[in-house]
Amino acid sequence: MTQPHEPPIRPDSLSGPFTPGMRDNADDLASMPDEIARPFELADGSSPSQEFAEQWRNASYNCFSSGHKFCREVCPVMQVTRNESWTPTAFHANVVAMERGELEVADVAADYVNCTQCGACELRCPNTLFTGDFYKFRTRTVDVVKAVRAFAVESAVHQPQWKLWNERTNERTHEPVLGQTPVSQERVRDWADGLDLPVGGETVLFVDCEAAFYRTSVPRAVAQVLRLAGYEFGLMGEQWCCGGPAAEMGYVEQAKRFAQHNLDNWRSTGTKRVLVLDPHDYITFTEDYPKYFGADYDIEIVLVVELLAELIRGGRITPSVPVERTITYHDPCRLNKRKGIWKEPREILRAIPGLDFRDVDRVTQWSYCSGGGGGLPVEKPELTAAISANRLDQASALEVDTLVSACPWSERPLSKAGDDTDIDVVDIHELLAESLGITVGGSRGEIGDRRGRSR
Amino acid sequence: MSDQQVPDTTTTSNSGTVGYRYAEQHSPPPAERVTDVAITTFEHVFEVDPRLMERWVLQQEFPNWDSLRIMNSRHDHLDWMHRHFAERVVTGSELLAEIETEQPAGGQR
Secondary structure, three states: OOOOOOOOOOOOOOOOOOOOOOOOOOHHHOOOOHHHOOOOOOOOOOOHHHHHHHHOHHHHHHHHOOOOOOHHHHOHHHHHHOOHHHOHHHHHHHHHHHHOOOOOHHHHHHHHHOOOOOOHHHHHOHHHHOOHHHHOOOOOHHHHHHHHHHHHHHOOOOOHHHHHHHHHHHHHOOOOOOOOOOOOHHHOOHHHOOOOOOEOOOEEEEOOHHHHHOOOHHHHHHHHHHHHOOEOOEEOOOOOOOOHHHHHHOOHHHHHHHHHHHHHHHHHOOOOEEEEOOHHHHHHHHHHHHHHHHHHOOOEEEEHHHHHHHHHHOOOOOOOOOOOOEEEEOOOHHHHHHHOOOHHHHHHHHHOOOOEEOOOOOOHHHHOOOOOOOOHHHHOHHHHHHHHHHHHHHHHOOOOOEEEEOOHHHHHHHHHHHHHHOOEEEEHHHHHHHHOOOOOOOOOHHHHHHHHHHO | OOOOOEOOOOOOOOOOOOOEOHHHHOOOOOOEEOOOOEEEOOOOOEEEOHHHHOOOOOOOOOOHHHHHHHHHHHHHHHHHHHHHHOOOOOOHHHHHHHHHHHOOOOOOO
């Protein structure tokens, strides 16, 4: 029996470990042949989906060609739906399929609704966690999802609730967080009634739509704590929505227009520093705006929760009024997973006397989410509710009476789920203000106010 | 605002720990070569020589916070894994001894 012809085996990392590029490599390993990869060339007559996919092919093959799938169990949507079409893997595979001409964006646009853009999949992916910083090339699920959503909008494929939400935001310059009750430029500072805060100045406090119109106790708490610390700041001259939610849902032109307005307004009042109490705004101002404006973006962005931890450290505020609650802390996805900010909120909570703090570490919380991000509650509130219920089950197992968050957008869905499990959902800024002896005022939302009255 | 309030320097990120500024985020410390193919910038951050990423797969734009976030998260994750799955290191010989003890003499699995 004749042996089949075996091609000669070229020495490579399978026959002996080596690092490409090292000067002490054997001569035959000195250079890698060009055949290992070829530049991608788009065929003539490509469809718009293929042209789009070309821009995202490296990011997508990064996932598709490795297929680790560590992302699955940390994905909040996957946890409650087990739908394979709504996994980070599928979001990347679809782009590969578009590149090969097997799909058009209209076929899959609705699948891309099912993502909170929490960033868990990106961080847990070995291509980020173990090699992302080394190669400066990491998994980009959030960017891919945003890009596909934007491409869908550009292709006139709309999700009905997102379309309506962004139309109303465009009309009113703020998100319609109060439903049929209009929000407007004239009312964006109503949360600050009676606080006598100045407008403009070198440092301004930016208040997101949810906190400015719905959970007004959060900005009131922040403003009063800062004032107690003697920290000088003003309110924004003419504040529009940050534009982040529009960008998340694919309405990029609107997002950029709102961003330009806000930047122009900061410059018109001589503002150099913007204080941000909402993690979603923090992402928008430190990731979206830099992409829009590049090196011209000369505004310093300060996250309030980091600033407050620093003020406590420096002795400028000292919480002293005991708060008798048994709490656990919900790491907001955009702080913990997407920014690596988790120490400062815990520093603040540990400085508050009276608390019985039953903490869950930040790595375990990579798989926790409120379901409140990425436009999910606008288009699929039932999915947000299921994810929030999951989060409250996790809190309930710790036998706490309070779940503390640091994100106004998480607090509405979490409060609803908390009402079902008899757990209060409180914002960290509200809690700190209480321990500083401040009567905050404002509203903690419908459920928070009702539960507060009966407490 | 009260008279006691003073212009604040707490958050100037040149001296402090908080605050995002575009220019700072896009200016990593000068690279030091560690091997023919790798460099280091921040402590514990090692990067491939960027010249090796100029042809087939280009590097992404990486502000400093992102490199540091990933490096710190990796360490946190490895600690977490050790806490959950590696409280005790068990050698192969210990496992074999355990199996032999459980099995009757001359018994086969």
